[in-house]
Amino acid sequence: MNDLSKARARWLEIGEEGEAQRIDNFLLRELKGVPKSHVYRVLRSGEVRVNSGRVKPDYRLQVGDRVRIPPVRMADRKPRAVRPLDLPVVFEDASLLVIDKPSGIAVHGGSGVSFGVIESLRAARPQAKVLELAHRLDRDTSGLLILCKRRSALVELHRMLREGEVRKIYLAVVKGALAKKTLELRESLHKHVTASGERRVSVQADGMSALTRVTRLKSSGEFSLLQVELMTGRTHQIRVHLAHAGHPVVGDDKYGDFALNRALKQRLLLHAAKLSFRHPLGGEPVKLESPLPAEMKAFLEKMLP
Numbered sequence: 001m002n003d004l005s006k007a008r009a010r011w012l013e014i015g016e017e018g019e020a021q022r023i024d025n026f027l028l029r030e031l032k033g034v035p036k037s038h039v040y041r042v043l044r045s046g047e048v049r050v051n052s053g054r055v056k057p058d059y060r061l062q063v064g065d066r067v068r069i070p071p072v073r074m075a076d077r078k079p080r081a082v083r084p085l086d087l088p089v090v091f092e093d094a095s096l097l098v099i100d101k102p103s104g105i106a107v108h109g110g111s112g113v114s115f116g117v118i119e120s121l122r123a124a125r126p127q128a129k130v131l132e133l134a135h136r137l138d139r140d141t142s143g144l145l146i147l148c149k150r151r152s153a154l155v156e157l158h159r160m161l162r163e164g165e166v167r168k169i170y171l172a173v174v175k176g177a178l179a180k181k182t183l184e185l186r187e188s189l190h191k192h193v194t195a196s197g198e199r200r201v202s203v204q205a206d207g208m209s210a211l212t213r214v215t216r217l218k219s220s221g222e223f224s225l226l227q228v229e230l231m232t233g234r235t236h237q238i239r240v241h242l243a244h245a246g247h248p249v250v251g252d253d254k255y256g257d258f259a260l261n262r263a264l265k266q267r268l269l270l271h272a273a274k275l276s277f278r279h280p281l282g283g284e285p286v287k288l289e290s291p292l293p294a295e296m297k298a299f300l301e302k303m304l305p
Helices: 023-030 036-045 117-124 151-162 237-244 258-264 294-303
Strands: 010-013 066-069 089-092 096-101 142-148 167-175 182-185 189-193 199-203 212-219 223-230 270-278 285-289
Touching: 023 036, 023 066, 089 285, 096 117, 117 142, 142 151, 151 270, 167 237, 167 294, 182 237, 189 237, 199 237, 212 237, 223 237
Parallel strands: 142 270
Antiparallel strands: 010 066, 089 096, 096 142, 167 223, 167 270, 182 212, 189 199, 212 223, 270 285
């Protein structure tokens, strides 16, 4: 371990690239190699200061803030190398980066995953001062994912997402035939962690409000292809709402029909297909589309000809 006997605290002044970032996330990036638990320990203890005062982990930095970073022990082990990922770029300008994420790749490291989309892109673009996820997709969901290259774009896009100004449309293959052409699912959702540490969501009356709009595009007696529009952005919202309605997404290993999944041996057939919004800085309309992945297309051609 490093010798801290002569080490001194550092003071950093926050520029535009750090504006509105949470102090805990700022420290996790600044102190690469320091265990996450230790970063939160020095925050709670008051060793980290902003403008000479204590702050909570959710404090959002402002331009001109002076942050005291105490000397900390770095892990002796070498960090695991981040493997470059082949991530197709759908849209890019000075503020935004939109990729077409393949199924099976996490958006960030953690929970047994050493790295994901964000770590891979940061490694591939070391010159980028800011590169942050604007939203998330589940590991096994494919499709359009927005990242921000400017803090101001991230703050505005988060506001737009909260206020429903970003239209997100998914395609899902589900078990069974929907009785109606259109459906609105409004069950409230409650997020919890299982005894084994897995994050799960369930329908619960006192949960967070949620709204999912569903349109049947194609159907057989066994399966349906749905267009699904997220009106709120709750964790696992589409998967939980559809499972609760009796039409679990094919390949869903958390909320799906496990016997059917074993028989089909399919990935999660959920794809973030379309995004439309006004550019968070320029205001011009942005409309993006991702074609169906080959494995989803093949399943539909076989099961829903």
